[in-house]
Amino acid sequence: MARASRFPTDVPIGVLAGQSGVKIETIRWYEKIGVMPKPPRSAGGYRLYSAEHLKRLTFIRRGRELGFSLDELRELIRLVDGHAFTCAQVKALMLEHVADIRRKIADLQRLARVMKDISSRCAGNDVPECPIIDALFAQQPLSPTIKHLGP
Amino acid sequence: MARASRFPTDVPIGVLAGQSGVKIETIRWYEKIGVMPKPPRSAGGYRLYSAEHLKRLTFIRRGRELGFSLDELRELIRLVDGHAFTCAQVKALMLEHVADIRRKIADLQRLARVMKDISSRCAGNDVPECPIIDALFAQQPLSPTIKHLGP
DNA sequence: CTTGGACCCTATAGTCACTACAGACTCAAG
DNA sequence: CTTGAGTCTGTAGTGACTATAGGGTCCAAG
Numbered sequence: 604m605a606r607a608s609r610f611p612t613d614v615p616i617g618v619l620a621g622q623s624g625v626k627i628e629t630i631r632w633y634e635k636i637g638v639m640p641k642p643p644r645s646a647g648g649y650r651l652y653s654a655e656h657l658k659r660l661t662f663i664r665r666g667r668e669l670g671f672s673l674d675e676l677r678e679l680i681r682l683v684d685g686h687a688f689t690c691a692q693v694k695a696l697m698l699e700h701v702a703d704i705r706r707k708i709a710d711l712q713r714l715a716r717v718m719k720d721i722s723s724r725c726a727g728n729d730v731p732e733c734p735i736i737d738a739l740f741a742q743q744p745l746s747p748t749i750k751h752l753g754p
Numbered sequence: 755m756a757r758a759s760r761f762p763t764d765v766p767i768g769v770l771a772g773q774s775g776v777k778i779e780t781i782r783w784y785e786k787i788g789v790m791p792k793p794p795r796s797a798g799g800y801r802l803y804s805a806e807h808l809k810r811l812t813f814i815r816r817g818r819e820l821g822f823s824l825d826e827l828r829e830l831i832r833l834v835d836g837h838a839f840t841c842a843q844v845k846a847l848m849l850e851h852v853a854d855i856r857r858k859i860a861d862l863q864r865l866a867r868v869m870k871d872i873s874s875r876c877a878g879n880d881v882p883e884c885p886i887i888d889a890l891f892a893q894q895p896l897s898p899t900i901k902h903l904g905p
Numbered sequence: 906c907t908t909g910g911a912c913c914c915t916a917t918a919g920t921c922a923c924t925a926c927a928g929a930c931t932c933a934a935g
Numbered sequence: 936c937t938t939g940a941g942t943c944t945g946t947a948g949t950g951a952c953t954a955t956a957g958g959g960t961c962c963a964a965g
Contacts, residue, residue, distance in 0.1 A: 647960045658891055665890045690884040694876045697869055697886055704866045708859055715855045725845045733841040735848055739816045740809055798931045
């Protein structure tokens with residue numbers, strides 16, 4: 604056994620995908636755009652991942668689940684990797700995000716209210732006239748413009 | 755004057771953009787993907803829009819503001835144009851959407867709660883250790899998986 | 906040793922709903 | 936006729952992937 608690896612976790616991409624819950628294609632994508640480092644390769648060109656890679660990938664997945672963009676995660680990773688961050692910096696980033704999310708929630712709530720409103724004017728019967736359609740065609744706005752609803 | 759237009763509203767794209775609040779590029783895009791009809795052109799190739807176009811574009815804009823996808827709007831337009839819809843159909847579509855939005859709101863609220871939670875474990879001081887970062891690295895999940903957070 | 910099949914590779918194109926250019930053309934006013 | 940604002944087409948970029956095609960690799964069973 605020539606390859607007695609100190610860490611027994613030199614795994615191919617499919618196993619990393621299983622361990623991390625991130626799809627194979629997505630892992631390759633992360634490598635391509637530089638949020639995951641290029642791993643070493645087997646003789647035949649297979650990517651071989653270690654426990655470090657799993658940690659990094661988990662970090663990214665968690666961050667994505669919390670709504671951070673990959674750009675923001677790149678920034679976070681830079682800070683973490685360089686050990687050049689303070690708790691305060693990280694907390695500030697986090698709270699900024701919470702504020703963003705709260706704005707999105709408020710927008711969606713407005714949206715839901717408007718739609719319920721419009722719907723309630725509609726009897727929902729079999730005739731081919733509908734106040735909902737009318738409302739969509741009307742020239743006067745339905746509600747104050749809703750922002751922050753991009754991705 | 756051969757072209758005495760019955761409706762005085764044969765306007766170029768910039769004016770339609772102004773009237774509708776939809777950007778020029780977006781209007782051309784809508785034409786390309788077939789949600790707006792191809793308008794007639796001037797001798798020199800300029801698009802000329804009538805009041806009908808403004809109505810259609812307004813419809814699309816409202817629908818977008820309410821979170822309908824262009825695919826869904828295509829469907830709605832098909833129904834409306836063919837006069838082959840009933841109020842009940844439209845209302846059902848609308849309420850389905852409200853339900854979608856409510857799900858999104860719930861997800862975002864869970865998200866905000868988790869983030870507040872994590873943040874509260876962080877003193878926000880100047881040290882380079884941070885429970886937030888630790889939480890991102892941890893292997894056990896932060897919260898039940900959050901779905902519906904695609905666009 | 907060979908073979909089968911699961912796994913992996915790259916490169917490319919598609920998704921959604923736009924946005925942003927470059928370079929050429931048109932239109933209306935002066 | 937000139938000027939400058941407006942418009943044209945076509946292409947490429949965004950974010951965060953997903954999907955496909957057409958191959959190569961790995962390894963265990965026979």
